Amino acid sequence: MIRKRIVFYGNVQGVGFRWRAKHAADAYRCTGWCKNEWNGSVTMEIQGEESAIDQVILAIEAGRYVEITNMEVKTLPVDESERSFGTR
DSSP states (O other), X not given: OEEEEEEEEEEOSSSSHHHHHHHHHHHTTOEEEEEEOTTSOEEEEEEEOHHHHHHHHHXXXXXXXXXXXXXXXXXXXXXXXXXXXXXX
């Protein structure tokens, strides 16, 4: 189990990014959250198996209008008390 903070850049707001993230995270049993930022990026904290996190990102990228041009990734300590994935 790992936890990552990922900041996504590109065409990531107003295209269903957070909706896709929530549903993909639920499907791959990941927990965490994501939110839109003032600068047009989306910040996500996600935890689960590394392969599941990779699948969540691939599912988001498969969105019709989503275009991720860059990601900043940082590893964080796991939050043992977290039980679901939400949007903010």
